[in-house]
Amino acid sequence: MNMTTTAANTDPRAALDQAALHLYDAECALHVARQSRVDKWINAAADHLHLAVLELNAAEHALSAVLSGDVATSPA
Secondary structure (H helix, E strand, O other): OOHHHHHHHHOHHHHHHHHHHHHHHHHHHHHHHHHHOOHHHHHHHHHHHHHHHHHHHHHHHHHHHHHOOOOOOOOO
16 A cells, blocks of 8 residues: 555545546556457547546545535544
8 A cells, every 4th residue: 555545545635636547547448459450459448548537536525525514524
C-alpha cells in the first residue's frame, strides 16, 4: 500500500483526486486499445473505464456527503 492509497482511504478529497487519475488513465488506455484494433484489449479497456467512472461517482458522492455534514470526516 502506498501513501496515496492510504490518504484516499481517509480523505474524501484524496479519494476524489485518485479516482480522477484512474479515470484519466482508463481513458488513455481505451484510446491506445482502440489504436491497436485488438478487440480483447478494447473490451478490457472499456470495462476498466466503466469501473473508473463508477469509482469517480462514488468518490464525488462521498465528498458531497462529507461537505454537507451527512457523515463524519474521521474514521470511527
